[in-house]
Amino acid sequence: MGNLEGTVAVVTGAGRGIGRAVAEELGASGARVVVNYSNSKGPAEEVVSSLSKNGSENAVAVQADVSDPEQAARLIEETIERFGRIDILVNNAGITIDKTMKKLTTEEWDKVVQVDLNSCYYTVKAALPHFTEQQSGTVINMSSFVGEAGNFGQTNYAAAKAGLIGFTKSAALELARYNVTVNAICPGFIETDMFGAVPENVKDRIRARIPLGRIGEPTDIARTVRFLAEDGGYITGQTISVNGGVYM
Numbered sequence: 001m002g003n004l005e006g007t008v009a010v011v012t013g014a015g016r017g018i019g020r021a022v023a024e025e026l027g028a029s030g031a032r033v034v035v036n037y038s039n040s041k042g043p044a045e046e047v048v049s050s051l052s053k054n055g056s057e058n059a060v061a062v063q064a065d066v067s068d069p070e071q072a073a074r075l076i077e078e079t080i081e082r083f084g085r086i087d088i089l090v091n092n093a094g095i096t097i098d099k100t101m102k103k104l105t106t107e108e109w110d111k112v113v114q115v116d117l118n119s120c121y122y123t124v125k126a127a128l129p130h131f132t133e134q135q136s137g138t139v140i141n142m143s144s145f146v147g148e149a150g151n152f153g154q155t156n157y158a159a160a161k162a163g164l165i166g167f168t169k170s171a172a173l174e175l176a177r178y179n180v181t182v183n184a185i186c187p188g189f190i191e192t193d194m195f196g197a198v199p200e201n202v203k204d205r206i207r208a209r210i211p212l213g214r215i216g217e218p219t220d221i222a223r224t225v226r227f228l229a230e231d232g233g234y235i236t237g238q239t240i241s242v243n244g245g246v247y248m
């Protein structure tokens with residue numbers, strides 16, 4: 001067991017991909033983990049079983065669409081009811097709807113901003129009273145290198161992910177007095193279902209652009225989250241790029 005023994009972590013969108021790897025990494029370090037999912041209960045329950053060894057109840061799956069403020073608040077309340085506290089909040093849930101602006105509809109713009117940006121405000125707002133009472137907390141927001149660099153066909157996603165960076169810095173300023181750190185991670189291209197949607201010939205071109213020569217693994221991001229949670233007590237308001245050098 002690692003350093004997170006006795007802590008409670010909430011990971012949004014943790015049924016697969018980066019979120020799943022984060023839940024497993026934090027669990028491996030001893031945290032009790034709330035595995036949030038929106039639609040697919042099965043994969044979330046699988047993550048819970050892999051975390052709950054020897055019948056001990058170290059993890060629980062909680063359904064909530066975090067783009068809905070009431071459901072996001074319920075996620076935090078269920079965490080408190082179940083485990084009595086919240087130490088680590090990883091805002092990982094995200095979607096893409098990639099189209100050039102010419103084709104993008106207002107609904108598609110709104111949907112991505114709602115899931116990728118507004119949800120983070122909803123969960124942090126709901127966790128705030130608990131963080132202030134505990135006088136501690138760690139918030140990690142999953143942004144993207146696209147929020148820093150921009151990307152063709154991703155105005156909605158880039159705006160939401162850039163917004164997360166501004167939110168992270170402002171929240172870090174507001175919450176430092178309560179001993180709460182807030183940081184953003186900007187993954188590069190990571191091998192998940194989200195990246196799986198990219199056509200094979202485009203993937204080859206992407207690989208050629210990455211100085212370290214490979215697409216990242218979800219564990220590359222999960223280990224960064226674990227580092228921040230375990231040892232990042234003096235790191236706040238930062239944007240940490242984990243991208244193989246694709247954007248410097």
Ligand code: NAD
Pocket residue numbers: 012013014015016017018019036037038039040064065066067092093094095115142143144145186187188189190191192193194195
């Ligand atoms: P993914 O599509 O594999 O997983 C996203 C998860 O979020 C899914 O489990 C999905 O069900 C969940 N989710 C979506 N909307 C939700 C909602 N409203 N409420 C609760 N859960 C919801 O994607 P991933 O690649 O694992 O991405 C995880 C995060 O990392 C996202 O925020 C994404 O933008 C970011 N990211 C990914 C990459 C990449 O290359 N994969 C790069 C940069 C940033």
